[in-house]
Amino acid sequence: MADKIDTGMVDELESGPWPSFITDLKELSKRKPAVGQLLGQLNQSYKDKWNYWQGTVLNVDGYGGGIIARYSELSQQYPAIAQFHTIRVIPPAGWVYSTKTLRNLCDIWDKHGAGIMQMHGMTGDILLLGTDNETTFDCAEELFENGWDLGGSGGALRTLACCVGQARCDMACFDTMGLTTHLTNTYISQLHRPEFPYKYKFKLSGCPNDCACSMQRSDMPIIGTWRGPMQINQDEAAKFVKEHGEQYVIDNVITRCPTNCIKLEGKKIAVDDPNCVRCMHCINVMPKALRPGKDKGVTILLGGKRTLKIGDTMGSVLVPFMKMETEEDYQKLTDLVDRIWDFWGSNAHDHERVGEFINRVGLGTFLEGIGLEPDPQMVRAPTSSPYIKFEELAPSRFGGESKHNPAVRSEEVEAMERAE
Amino acid sequence: MADKIDTGMVDELESGPWPSFITDLKELSKRKPAVGQLLGQLNQSYKDKWNYWQGTVLNVDGYGGGIIARYSELSQQYPAIAQFHTIRVIPPAGWVYSTKTLRNLCDIWDKHGAGIMQMHGMTGDILLLGTDNETTFDCAEELFENGWDLGGSGGALRTLACCVGQARCDMACFDTMGLTTHLTNTYISQLHRPEFPYKYKFKLSGCPNDCACSMQRSDMPIIGTWRGPMQINQDEAAKFVKEHGEQYVIDNVITRCPTNCIKLEGKKIAVDDPNCVRCMHCINVMPKALRPGKDKGVTILLGGKRTLKIGDTMGSVLVPFMKMETEEDYQKLTDLVDRIWDFWGSNAHDHERVGEFINRVGLGTFLEGIGLEPDPQMVRAPTSSPYIKFEELAPSRFGGESKHNPAVRSEEVEAMERAE
């Protein structure tokens, strides 16, 4: 059958210096006919500028997500891909593998599926492309046997992602891999069984460089930072200035500081630490001379997501600083997460992510809902609108009236109404 | 009667180093009983924290505005202020007076009114406080006889305001007084007869320092600027550097430039003119060394106002640069104004200022409506939302559909509906 398949258009993707997945998959198709048919359908898509997948839902026993089911509309022509599902698999935190681990995955997948892997999906999962309704289950069970687990999908916690962090990076301010693993395992049930209004993503970056793209691609970015003074090695600083020249340092370090808080005093670097906003720039340029401070922790943000519906949002500061080292620190974090999920879970609309929910109810109300004190670091600047409802200042006859934004504790309101 | 009036509370405003209007008005009350009664009512307001003025409308023959009519709720007690109106009078542009002019005004006002003047109102008018239904007319007629005219109120053009500009300021890039006078006289009918959806204010500043507060307090800010290179006097620059020291210049000039486009090269100042955004800062600090460029003109903006309803707005760039020297330049400006008034006038809601109108219909649609090409200088940055309706790219079967924002040419829509 393979030789009958037209791949004329996708063949054009075999030339050029960048590695071609077409060439690789063609090779694979020699022993996996489904892959050949996949290339055939893909070629048809290229011709027609049209897609031929239908999506539905398929669940492994005890799981409410993790499988992205696809049915081909061209199954007449390409029966081997009539069903062609993706299994999302949770990777080790930070996408680190021993060859043993990775070979084990390859073996299981070669046995049960089409043998196409994506390392990794945008959320961070290992994506295994190409099972049918039958092999999905067999594959999943063998994955489970070998210690693997399914990733998230639907209105659930999604697979977490983090940067390489302390395993290898000199900038890292907390144990991204440790916390990612801890949160994954603590919330493994929320990850597998969709019970949220909509998806919820954590991404963890060891420092504000945010190599895990947490700010814009996760509902709850957790970003490493430090309190107190930056570490400065003046000898290395002097070496750097000598090597590159003063003008270079002024043009590329001093004038780039967002708060104008770093100075070159002779060959010495002086940082006005209380005004340093931990933007990382100077440290990035002079990593031998400058390092994050010693009292490390995290900043916790909330509400990032990509476009759909209200447009892109970024995380915004929720907790400016939290230590993140001990059991108790982890406990404090999961307590906060629980309160957020509780309030969001009971008050959000269907398909409303936590950032959209905050947009609707207001950050002030949200903070009350989760029991967190307002902090000026949560905002760039206070409101410029005078239309504010100060409950404390309302006369008693108007007292207790609801705020500018719709009341979120709708249960209470209903109860009050009934009592009247 | 005067001695029976309680001014106990406002008397507290007679102490202290700042000049007291109470003292001044008390003096005046000796020959103007109404002023004494005004102080009495004011004192009552201080006691009760309550206001006792009712407002209505009063028009001078042939005028639709210019008088702010007030009736006292305490007229039983204070009959002399039963009617106590304000006459708004257009000042000479830039609030310049010869003593002859000013004495003439004092004389007319002393003759017909209570003799209280405010120099000037927030919009820029001369405010004459204290006439009744009768004297208002007599006063107005005598003002007219002497070349004065009434200011604006209601849904009309308001009295224009401008900074001192070229009359005395070394920063001025166009003739603020000349243009203010020209616009006032060209549009005197629109100023006197409310025919707009709502008020319209011009404020003119000779340079981006905006001493006339045009950005935030006028619908159409007109701000002086220049094209091409800044004028630099390197001798004066060197003197300045010598006098203040290099560090001072770096800290107070170089690092304050918003686009990082000014440098100190030895004792010389170098400006990367294409990236200079005419913010004025460096010129303000070194007015002898630096001056606006020679090819002067204006930037025209649109949409500023204070809080009411949608919150504060600022003007935003409409025409990045226009020469403003000749008859033809003036004509080009009034043509533009006419088009704006036409489009806004026929499509805005009642009580909708031009900035609010743009908010509702979208700037793109507005530009089409007034026949102006989009210019990247109108925005800080292009949109970040992918939800855009590219009419050119819509297939013909969906062609001609209306845009994201409600169609503004509602007449056309109606006509089309009727045709069906």
Next chain:
Amino acid sequence: MTTATTKVRKKGPRDNGAPDYKQNLHPLMVKNYGTWAYHEFVKPGVLVYVAESGDKLWVVRAGSPRTMSVDKVRKICDIADRYAEGYLRFTSRANLEFSLAKEANIEPLIKAVNKELGFPVGGTGHSISNVTHTQGWLHCNLPGTDAAGSVKALMDELFEEFVNDDKLPMRVKIAASCCQINCGGQADLSINLQHHHPPRIKPEGVGICELPKVVAICPAAAIRPRAKDGTTTLEVVDEKCMYCGACHGQCPTMEIRDSETDTLSIWLGGKTSSTRKGPAFMRLAVWGLPNNPPRWPEVGEAVKKILSAYKQTGRKFERLGEWVERIGWKKFFELTGFPFTKYHIDTTEMARSTFNTSAQVRL
């Protein structure tokens, strides 16, 4: 009422337009119009302008209460005639400016201004200039507080900052507004009235206004007509109302003020100039200050607390809002001791644009 216009009387001309400014310019201004080369600060309240022709014009600025008797204005004219060639102007902050052809006239003029008018000279350079303000109880029909009076009390407190020009990092512009309509401008620091509940409708008044217009003006669509005893009256949906007072301006029946609950708020960081980062809006700093005539001491205290922190930590040429931005609002609240509350957090459609969407924190 408008019947008065029908009375037969002699009619003056109409549509005169603006008085000719050229007739009102100091001769040196006419001569050097558009060719001024530079200026220098001579001393507080006094600048000198040098024209390309070499001519010099000295400008003396005096603080004015804005509200004046004709008699006071005539005295001003007297002084201008004596020392300033018979010309004067007012500034955009209602200050008085005399232009002098002769340097020798500066001191005599200052003396006359101080003695004969009782006005201080100052307001230039890095000073606190006059407070721009509104009508208040003197003339408007909407105010919840006084304007001219509260400003007089405040300027008494800030007098030293007016008559000096180097006590502050940068010039400070203050404004005050007497109702939420805010005729007072944006400013470095502004004191504004704040209402705290929806308008109470005075039932006796409902007839006097055009109901559809009142309904239409509400930006929150909170007003709706209601049939009552055969006639139509209005009602306000409390939850929707944002206490803006737009309806009160349209119809006195919609009483928004409340002498017991209205308070004053302090807003910071407004800026209209395009210098450096450009114009900015004011932000809520302090709320719930009592509306306390005749001298509003709590407001004066709060303002001075803020200015004192600014004086201590502001950098030269750094406007009040730029200072707060640099040191961060966290530091601002620490330095001044005012609380940061949930009410400081924006709840409008633009709220998200005010959030700290970065990991930039001060720790």
Next chain:
Amino acid sequence: MTTATTKVRKKGPRDNGAPDYKQNLHPLMVKNYGTWAYHEFVKPGVLVYVAESGDKLWVVRAGSPRTMSVDKVRKICDIADRYAEGYLRFTSRANLEFSLAKEANIEPLIKAVNKELGFPVGGTGHSISNVTHTQGWLHCNLPGTDAAGSVKALMDELFEEFVNDDKLPMRVKIAASCCQINCGGQADLSINLQHHHPPRIKPEGVGICELPKVVAICPAAAIRPRAKDGTTTLEVVDEKCMYCGACHGQCPTMEIRDSETDTLSIWLGGKTSSTRKGPAFMRLAVWGLPNNPPRWPEVGEAVKKILSAYKQTGRKFERLGEWVERIGWKKFFELTGFPFTKYHIDTTEMARSTFNTSAQVRL
């Protein structure tokens, strides 16, 4: 379909959670965890990390197509076993990273990666790293274009920028998304699909989805139920619809794609790092590019035009968006020759926050 789950079969454990990362770390990473002192760039694609202990770890990065056969992944393992102590990792941009205890292994490893895998080494420093992308026609049910294929074509064009680390002012992150849902991230430069009309409802399909859910998901409230021939179907109010495709994700019947009219747009200036001025969103730069498989040449051309302007006028450490901000969008459009149109002007609720509300202009 789900009957399959009822089949009797041996069940594995459940809720395993994440594999233990510690088992998968290179020994030097375990030893020096959290105590890395600094890093240095050795050459394109190669960095060295120095720990406080003095240990050195060499990291070699290789470009990967992300979509790979198990056979390819096994070859990767072979190489890691030979030169990298049996460990490897993937980056957040789907690149491959080998960690080496021995400097001497660098060159042999690079040779093996090039030869045996056909992968280039690079993507570090001021390079263009791998393009993050989405499923496209390979697996998703919603795409209007392909992802892996168009990215392969683009990376062929940008190969030199990948294998060098000093051809650009700063690192450039590129992303691509295959429908308006945008699973691809924000990036310095992103190529995204754009729909141009409301969904056409496939009448035959309306039964298959829960209508209330479809109605509810629409952010513009553009979908409403309509009775037709006794059953309920849906209709879209064209004027309200913003072509977002949210309904298409909910129900395949709401066909939003159109092979004739869908186009590609280029967005610039996304940034997630909090460096300097902090994170930023991408902005529309170029629209209406044809969706032209198999190699999308027009997109490659446009991208190169932008990058060439950036290379010429960007300053060191200035991300793409920071560069445009500094030189101004006016200059950007001049340098690249793309037009600025009314579609570039924001029309959302936040529109006003994108306007140039200052007199700051470049003239």
